[in-house]
Amino acid sequence: MSLDYEIYNLGDVKLQRGAMLRDCKLAYKTFGTLSPSKDNVIVYPTWYSGQHYDNEWLIGEGRALDPNKYFIIIPNMFGNGLSSSPSNTPEPYNGPRFPQVTAYDNVRAQHRLVTEKFGIEHIRLVTGWSMGALQTFHWGALYPGMMDLIAPFCGSAKCSRHNFVFLEGVKAALTADAAWNEGWYTEKPQRGLRAAARVYAGWGFSQAFYRQKLDLETLGYSSLEDFLVAFWEGFFLPKDPNNLLTMLWTWQNGDISDNELYNGDFKKALGAIKAKAYVMPGQTDLYFPPEDSEFEVANMPNGKFVPVPSVWGHFAGGPGTNPKDVEFIDAKLKELLAS
Known part of the structure; x- marks a missing residue:
């Protein structure tokens, strides 16, 4: 069986919480062609339990994420069964012994893929749903000068207590x-x-x-x-x-300020995001209520609060479940990319 994705070998990666993930593998899929000037890049991380296939509903000809225009990279999150995960890591770090991985670890690995494998220095847009939004916020805070735009939808920059x-x-x-x-x-x-x-x-x-x-x-x-x-x-x-x-542990411990750059100062981390941002919560999302997004936008220099008017809760943001919501998100991404 031929795989429709590729693996980038990261070697031995020292994780944020101290463990070493040996022979670390990052699975990814790309769409479209990287332009000669490498200025048409979109990074689109995966969500809780999702794999790159589950992101493809937002990509297509005539859509904002159009592979005829953009080079779109979907990196698979650690733990999702394709990148290094409990289910595919050999002993002794297999199964429940798999180390704790943060969103910070994921995005640092993705940054290596983008810069080392493709030689990309600048990203047009980072976007994602749910935990993909968490990673999007991390991209904005960890590499603030690297991208023009971010569009996290139905997600947050920090896991709330609720x-x-x-x-x-x-x-x-x-x-x-x-x-x-x-x-x-x-x-x-x-x-x-x-x-x-x-x-x-x-x-x-x-x-x-x-x-x-x-x-x-x-x-x-x-x-x-x-x-x-x-x-x-x-x-x-x-x-x-x-x-x-x-x-789930990655999600619960998601926090863009939990690193040596911001030392837990959440407002400082939000304030460091330079990219023009559309923060798009689902209006009726029970995980990530709009109030959390309003707080984030209030502390971001170039953030805009763009709620998705939907009764589909968290699933307003994916995975392509309600066509009306897909159209709304796609239209806002087009608007952002045109700016």
Whole structure:
């Protein structure tokens, strides 16, 4: 089977929290052609549990992310099963022994890919949904002079305390399954995965989404239970639990100021983002409410608050679930790229 992505070997990488990730691999896929002057670059990181395939809904001819115009790089996050992850790392750092990886580690690795592999010094736009937005904010804060534009949508620059608590529920559901076996499972802990899916289901879409029965009317499920099983349990069951927990830890510890540049000063980190930014929260997102984005924009020199008018909650931002929201986000990205 031929892979539709490539691997960049980073060698031995010392991670932010002290561990060494040996023979570290960053999986990525590119679209379009790098211009001779290398000035048409878009970096588009992946989200929680997503792989590059799950980002492709926003790329296409006539879209803002048009491969005829831009060279688009989708780097896969550590822990997502393609880049170095619990599921593909050899002993002794396999499974639950896989080290703790931060968004800072991810973006530093991506920076190496962009500069070392492609010789790119300047990026036109960094954009991403959810944890992709977290990485987008990190790009803006860690390499402020490197890109013109950023567009984080349905995500935040720092995991809020409320968001942290929600993720504790997901983690508890996943690890309560006896088959979980402290991460040394021999068979898939499917009860834990199904339970985690149901915890997620109450958060991924908004109250209005469920009130309007969009799971039935628009997505075509036969009942609420059918939606919970077919959509949500179906979403989680193929995924590796240790991978999910690695990325969950990355998410909970996301903070653009948690590094030697900003030493925990969140406002300072936001203030350092030079790029022109469209910060696009989903209006009804329960993970990343618009208030958090308003605070971020208020502390960013070139930030604009652009809420996505949608009742689709967090899923207003992906992965291409509601066509109207896709059109809104695409139009705003076009507007930003034209500026």
